[in-house]
Amino acid sequence: MPIYEYQCSACKKISSFLLLRVTEEVEPYCKHCGDRRVTRVLSAVHVLRGEEKRIEGLLDPSRFSGLDENDPASIEKTVKRLGRDLGGEIGEGWG
Ligand SMILES: [Zn+2]
Numbered sequence: 001m002p003i004y005e006y007q008c009s010a011c012k013k014i015s016s017f018l019l020l021r022v023t024e025e026v027e028p029y030c031k032h033c034g035d036r037r038v039t040r041v042l043s044a045v046h047v048l049r050g051e052e053k054r055i056e057g058l059l060d061p062s063r064f065s066g067l068d069e070n071d072p073a074s075i076e077k078t079v080k081r082l083g084r085d086l087g088g089e090i091g092e093g094w095g
Pocket residue numbers: 008009010011012013030031032033034035
């Protein structure tokens with residue numbers, strides 16, 4: 001499920017709103033100071049976690065145990081392995 005985040009124009013803090021249904025309307029407001037002048041911000045991480053529950057399970061930290069972030073070959077190997085687990089959905093188009 002999507003999580004919408006809004007930044008308050010008064011105090012600049014972020015408020016998160018969880019939508020249980022896509023059709024649900026949110027009336028965003030700042031949860032910190034109550035101001036309604038808030039601006040929608042996008043959080044890619046939250047969208048991924050929320051809408052791809054299936055992928056979430058695949059992103060278990062143990063799957064990255066051999067990953068060296070500074071080694072492109074190691075990253076590629078890990079991504080390809082994940083891609084295989086997902087039936088090729090992610091592996092394709094990543095390069
Ligand atoms: Zn505020």
